[in-house]
Structure formats: C-alpha cells, structure tokens
Amino acid sequence: MPLKMGVATVTMNRPPVNSLNTEHLETLHRTFIRLENEKCRGMILTSSSPTVFSAGLDIREMYKPELEKARKFWRTLQDMWLKLYSSPYPTVAAINGHAPAGGCLLSLSCEYRVIVPKVRMGLNETQLGIVAPQWFQDCMRNAIGEREAEKALIAGRMFSSEEALKVGLVDEIAQNKEECIQKAEAFLASQANLPMLARKTVKLGFRHQTLSRLLTGREADTKIFIDYIFQPKVQKGLEMYLQSLSKKAA
Template structure:
C-alpha cells in the first residue's frame, strides 16, 4: 500500500510498519495517525506474529506531532487530536503480538510516545529521543506522562518532561528508555533477526505474556496475580503447550504453531 504509512508482512509473519513522511521527518499528522490505525488492523488481520515499527529515511523514527497542523487548534480540536494519538498508542500496546520499535533517528514528542507503547525498543547509535512538548508550551498528550515514569522511574521522567531534554542513544539506554543500541547500518538487520526469533516463539504464549505484563501496569498486585494465574492455566491444552512440553521431555526442538 501507499500513503503516509506502509506495511509489509514477510513469510515468517513479521509485519514491518513504516511511517513514510521522510520529507517531514515522519511527523504525525492526523492523517498519519488514522493510517497507522488502519495498518495495525491490517497487520492483525494478516495474523502477524511480530510487528516492527519504524520510520522512513535516515533521519527520523518520528520527530513528533505535526506542529504545523496543531498550532492553531482550539481546545476541542486538541482534545480530538489527543484522543486519536491515544487510540494509536493503545492499539500498539494491545496489539496481540510483540511490537518492536526500530528507532532509526529522531524520536521526539509524539514519536517517543509511539515508541513507549511498543514492547521492545532498539535504537540506532544516531538516535535522539526526548519528550520535548514543554518547549512548545504543552505537555505530552499521547501517554508520555504515564508510560515514561513506568519505564525510567519518576524523577528521570520528570527531568525529561520538565526540561524537554533530548538524549542520545547511549544515555537513553542507561536510563532504560531503550533496550539496545546498535550501529546505524546494523539496525535493520539486527531488528530483523530479533523479530524472526520472536516469530519462531509460541504465538499464543507470547500474546498471553504480553497481556499479563501490561496488566502489571494497570492493576494492583493482587488483581495482576489473579490475571496471571488464570491466563497461565488457560494455556494448558493448547497445541504450543503440549508441543513445548513434549519436546522438552523428548529432548528435541519444539515445532510451535
């Protein structure tokens, strides 16, 4: 497909979603956000086992919201735009398979918020990340004030948001903002290998693990433990549970669905 967002699904079931506005540093206009929602639905309908989210070109994952579009928003228009951004980040967070952010350049403002909604984040050594909204007289509006503290801790999140600080990939890794940093020219290959490894894992178990871990951020410990127990038990009787345990006992590699 063509448009501000593209998707390609390979034979392993890895869907690569690319924000394709390199001339605007992949800025997230309303049309781009709506296209992202459509593409996420398309990837789910294609039974993607893993989703990779990245940006087109050499410079940006997504440099943020489209400031030209939102500069003159009224409060109701701003609310609608924020709601659309929340719909996208929530769709990423609840996608029924692991989502990997391949951060190939700038991930600022709303662009970082997209990455925060992913399960794993791999950054190019050239990447620059930041919640820069206070530079514009606003705050993060697509989940940054909620997901960032959960990832990096309260004070680090406050410093990043209050000062609108931009950090390089190595500092982002030290903060726990990304899981890995790789050479720029190795990013695509490294993420492809990571996604392929994930795609070979048991699909149902990974989806259940993702949902259970997400619950840990949204409920108290007791409710989360109850969810984990019920989800764990529900996996018994699935093909992958039977195959995984038989393979272990038979000392062979499993063949998951």
C-alpha cells in the same frame, strides 16, 4: 508493508519528518488493525527518513485549531496508541533517526527498541510549553522507572543514543539502519517459538494499568487537551515555535 515470514516492517513515510497529523495517525491505526487481523507474528516500526524517526505531533494540528478538528485529532491519536500499545504481536521500534515527543511515544509503545548512533529521543514537551499527557508519561515511567522519568519529563530532556541505552530507554544500539533492522528481526526471531496466547496475556497483564488509565478516562483526557491548547499563552508558544521552524527552513 508485505509480511515476510509473518513479520511486517511498517515504514513511516510522511516527508520531511513524519510529523503525526490526523491523516498519518489514521494510516498507522488502520495498519495496526490490519496486522492484527492478518495474524501478524511481529512488527518492526521504522522511518524512510535518513535522519528522523518521527518529529512527533504535527504542531499545525494544535495551532489555531477548530474545536471539532482538534477533538478528532486527539481521539485519533488515542486510537492509534491504544492499538499499538495493546498489540497481540511483538513489536520493535527501529529508531533510525531523531525521535522527540510523539516520536518517542511511538518508540516507547513498542516492546523493544533499537537505535542508531548520533540521534536524540525523549519526551521534550515541556521545552515547547506543552505538558506530556499522563499516558505519555506512563510509557516513559514504565521504561526507565519513576525517578528517572520524573527528572526527564520535568526538564523535557532529549537523550543521546548512548544516554538512552544507559538509562533503559532503548535496548540496543546499531551502527546503521541496516543493522538496526537486523537487530529488530533478531528480537522478533527470539520470540517466534513462544506460545502466542501466553505471550500476549503476560504482555497485556503488564500493560493493563497504563491502558486502563486512558480507556476509562478518554473524554477527560480529551477535555484536558482541548482546554490546554486553547489557552492564549499556549497558542503564543506554538506560534513562536512555528516561526522558529520557518526561520530554520528559510
């Protein structure tokens, strides 16, 4: 993750699909802290996979979990998101592959989003029998508005690249990853001459309510997650989903 002219490109590299387990979340969290400490001027978040940006939360962290491990997983996710969403430097998601669920959250947590054609993204948790937490929902609501977000979240809708652009889920479409990175760099260049303190203050002003909802309710949010995933019906749904993944891999 070298800094080039003060800009960092953070490339997720957890094969095969950059699923977000505790270790990966901790790595991202430490990376965002380091960038802030190094006075980063901008960050591009992308993937080493040619087909997947991030498949989202690692289901194995939620299937038959030990209580303390499940709590640590969720707290680490909260920590990572709070640091990314409140970053003092400008952020761009270069979405070079599919971005369901937690992958979509990572994208929505950035300020600007560029996507390649023929991929899909969205908060599709309801299709898996899971409920997207309120702060996930807030990120989508902030991007595409109340009514569109409500429809998308209830249905667990996955948007095509073109649909995502039309509804405002992304800002641009690029023809390939190289152009995706170029467009991300162009956005960061457009921000480079803005006074950083003023820019950060305005950004955090817009994001304050969403951040505060989690900051003041972290324990309650964790309890909701724990209570939910330990329900037998939810565990059964996760088991069926993991079985379907195994069949696809076979």
